[in-house]
Amino acid sequence: MQEYTASEAFRLELEYEDTSKLENNNVPSDSVRPANNPATRRFVVTSERVAPTELSFKGMTLYCPPRQIKRWDEDEIEQKVDWGNLFFDLFFVAATYNVSYILTSDPYRNGFLYATGTFFPIMGFWERKAAIHCRFNVEDDILHRILKAIELLVLATAVLHIRPKKYMSDLKNDFSMFGFALSMTISRILYLLQNVELYYFAVGQRQAIQQAAKGLFSRYLLIETTFFAAASILAGYHYYVDEDDGSLSKSPNESYAYNSSYHRDLAANNEKNATTDESYIKDAPIWLMLAGHVASVLCMQITILFCFPADGRHKEFNVPMHIDFYMHRNGEWTMLMLGESIVSLLIVDVSDESKEFYTTFLFGVLSVVFLYFLHFASQPYHANQHALRRSKNTGIVWGALQQIYSMALVTLGAVFTLYLAYSGATDGSEVSDDFYEMRDQANRLFCIALGTVFATLDLMTLLHLGSNGISDRCKCKETNNIRIAPILFGLTRLAVLCFTLTMYRWEANPRNLSVIAALSILVQLFFRRLGNKFGQGIASAPDEH
Numbered sequence: 001m002q003e004y005t006a007s008e009a010f011r012l013e014l015e016y017e018d019t020s021k022l023e024n025n026n027v028p029s030d031s032v033r034p035a036n037n038p039a040t041r042r043f044v045v046t047s048e049r050v051a052p053t054e055l056s057f058k059g060m061t062l063y064c065p066p067r068q069i070k071r072w073d074e075d076e077i078e079q080k081v082d083w084g085n086l087f088f089d090l091f092f093v094a095a096t097y098n099v100s101y102i103l104t105s106d107p108y109r110n111g112f113l114y115a116t117g118t119f120f121p122i123m124g125f126w127e128r129k130a131a132i133h134c135r136f137n138v139e140d141d142i143l144h145r146i147l148k149a150i151e152l153l154v155l156a157t158a159v160l161h162i163r164p165k166k167y168m169s170d171l172k173n174d175f176s177m178f179g180f181a182l183s184m185t186i187s188r189i190l191y192l193l194q195n196v197e198l199y200y201f202a203v204g205q206r207q208a209i210q211q212a213a214k215g216l217f218s219r220y221l222l223i224e225t226t227f228f229a230a231a232s233i234l235a236g237y238h239y240y241v242d243e244d245d246g247s248l249s250k251s252p253n254e255s256y257a258y259n260s261s262y263h264r265d266l267a268a269n270n271e272k273n274a275t276t277d278e279s280y281i282k283d284a285p286i287w288l289m290l291a292g293h294v295a296s297v298l299c300m301q302i303t304i305l306f307c308f309p310a311d312g313r314h315k316e317f318n319v320p321m322h323i324d325f326y327m328h329r330n331g332e333w334t335m336l337m338l339g340e341s342i343v344s345l346l347i348v349d350v351s352d353e354s355k356e357f358y359t360t361f362l363f364g365v366l367s368v369v370f371l372y373f374l375h376f377a378s379q380p381y382h383a384n385q386h387a388l389r390r391s392k393n394t395g396i397v398w399g400a401l402q403q404i405y406s407m408a409l410v411t412l413g414a415v416f417t418l419y420l421a422y423s424g425a426t427d428g429s430e431v432s433d434d435f436y437e438m439r440d441q442a443n444r445l446f447c448i449a450l451g452t453v454f455a456t457l458d459l460m461t462l463l464h465l466g467s468n469g470i471s472d473r474c475k476c477k478e479t480n481n482i483r484i485a486p487i488l489f490g491l492t493r494l495a496v497l498c499f500t501l502t503m504y505r506w507e508a509n510p511r512n513l514s515v516i517a518a519l520s521i522l523v524q525l526f527f528r529r530l531g532n533k534f535g536q537g538i539a540s541a542p543d544e545h
Contacts, residue, residue: 061139061141061142062141062142063141063142063143064141064144065201065202065203066132066136066137066138066139066197066198066202066203067139067202067204068135068136068137068203068204068209068319069134069136069137069322069325070322071205071320072315072320076323076325076383082133084148085133085332086332088126088129088152088155089126089332089336091152091155091156092159092333092336093340095119095122095159095162096336096337096339096413097343098159098162099115099118099119099122100340100410100414100417101162101164101414102114102115102163102164102414103115103410103411103414103415103445104344104414104417104418105164105165105166106164106165107415107418107441108441110169110283111164111165112445113165113283113286114164114165114168114169115410116290117286117289117290118162118180118286118289119406119407120293120294120403121184121228121289121290121292122158122159123406124224125155125184126333127399128188128191128221129151130326130330131217131321132191132194133325133329134321134323134325134326134329135319135321135322136204136319147190147194150190151187151190154186155183155187157183158180158183161175161176161180161183162176162180168180168286169282169283169286170282171234171235171282171285172238172239172242175239177231177239177285177286178235178236181228181231181232181235181285181288182232182235182236184228185228185229185231185232188224188225188228189225192221192222192225195213195214195217195218195221198212198213199213204319205319207316208315208316208317208318209319211316211317212318212319215317219299219303220296220297220299220300221296223292223295223296223299224292224293224295224296225292226292227288227291227292227293227295228292230288231284231285231288234284234285235285297400297403301396301397301400304392304393304396305393305396305397308392321388323386323389326388327379327380327383327386330402331376331379333406334375334409337406337409337410338372338409341371341413341416342365342368343413344413344416344417345364345365345368345416345420349421356423356511357420359423359511359514359515360419360420360514363511363515363517364420364514366518367416367517367518368412370518370521370525371409371521374457374521374525374528375457378457378458378460379464380464385464387460387463387464390463390464391466394463397463398460398463398464401459401463402456402460404452404456405453405456405457405460408452408453408456409449409453411445411449412446412453414445415442415446418442418510419442419446419510419511419513419514439508440504440508442510443504443508443510446517447501447503447504447513448501450500450517450521451497451500451501454493454496454497454524458493458497486531489527489530490531492527493524493527496520496523496524496527499520500517500520
């Protein structure tokens with residue numbers, strides 16, 4: 001058996017990108033990252049004796065370069081749980097709660113603008129990190145610990161400044177919009193710097209890594225960074241330079257819409273949503289934040305759908321994802337979104353806990369529980385069944401639907417908070433016409449959000465199945481005849497979707513809508529299970545997710 005020195009092993013890895021000639025036993029081991037560790041077995045460059053870019057001082061690892069996790073067409077090695085990722089996710093619990101806070105204070109058009117304008121950029125923060133960690137193993141060295149601390153500080157600052165529209169739109173007197181936009185800009189700059197690190201130091205298939213770092217990874221980051229920087233400059237100008245005080249926002253002492261006195265302040269909400277020239281100026285930064293995210297996603301969609309070669313040559317300038325690891329991270333993200341709905345139901349400020357309150361509360365919790373069941377009944381259990389593995393086109397469309405699905409879940413949580421607040425209101429003298437107007441708006445938001453959850457889940461399931469999978473579900477294997485049952489299941493679920501989207505037109509009571517919503521989710525879950533059973537469903541073992 002031929003022996004290789006450390007330098008020869010490094011040369012084979014970087015120049016020839018072929019580890020098939022290397023035996024694990026012939027590679028120098030390391031006390032911290034041994035060569036036979038499953039997380040590093042695929043790439044044998046694991047110590048400062050092998051990788052010249054690794055720095056150490058008196059036994060301490062100062063810097064260790066990121067290492068590619070897997071190559072194209074190779075089996076995936078199971079990744080261990082990274083507690084750092086779970087700690088990172090905790091910040092997004094607060095982020096989604098603050099986004100929900102925006103909707104509960106203003107469920108109208110402008111409130112939804114600020115909710116989406118903050119949610120999608122903050123979700124992009126999470127997705128950028130997940131995209132790196134499902135491709136590269138980033139070591140826990142001193143330099144990367146410092147960078148993680150800076151990253152978390154930037155994230156915490158951004159989350160802190162996700163505040164209701166009346167604050168974020170007050171560019172002259174409130175720091176919130178500038179603080180959020182600046183934090184998001186810095187976060188994208190940090191990820192650009194991480195791409196520079198990958199370009200020069202990452203260990204793995206060097207040509208593909210460098211092509212991805214300077215192209216696919218950075219191109220869309222630059223789009224976002226440009227828009228976010230423009231929003232930061234505009235908000236900063238109004239806060240620090242502009243002397244013209246044209247604020248139309250409410251007094252800081254004014255209560256939110258879901259407080260006990262909200263029905264006496266709803267006229268101000270309607271005034272707040274009036275379209276004026278000044279409102280366009282005040283809302284310009286949040287429009288830039290939203291436009292930056294949308295432009296980045298659209299450019300990525302167009303590039304991958306229409307510009308990537310269809311013969312597999314895209315593998316030459318991209319780094320493969322660890323699909324199983326990303327599925328795991330995506331499940332954790334969905335738990336955060338569902339957790340926001342639970343938090344919205346449990347943390348409420350209602351003094352009169354009536355029978356209507358408890359009915360709304362219990363069926364609200366049941367709705368979230370059923371959504372949890374429905375979500376994992378709709379997910380593939382194996383990476384080979386996922387849309388990301390099926391093709392580049394299904395993968396990129398699935399990613400866009402996942403963002404819409406997440407926003408819909410956050411919206412549901414916000415409306416549940418409003419419903420619990422409404423349960424304390426009666427038809428007495430203190431309830432004005434504005435109360436019913438805002439209640440109707442919350443009902444519309446609730447039905448559209450729930451319908452969006454159903455629609456996006458169905459579309460993502462179709463992407464997982466693919467055209468062949470859909471055809472197999474509708475045909476009998478033995479006779480090749482059309483099967484009626486799967487088609488009926490699909491039509492029934494489509495009817496439930498249409499029913500859900502129009503519930504607010506014939507039912508206005510939040511309590512009744514909560515009950516009907518829980519039953520609708522249960523019906524969807526029932527037919528999803530039937531579809532999986534009779535149609536060779538994608539969720540092979542949903543209870544084990």
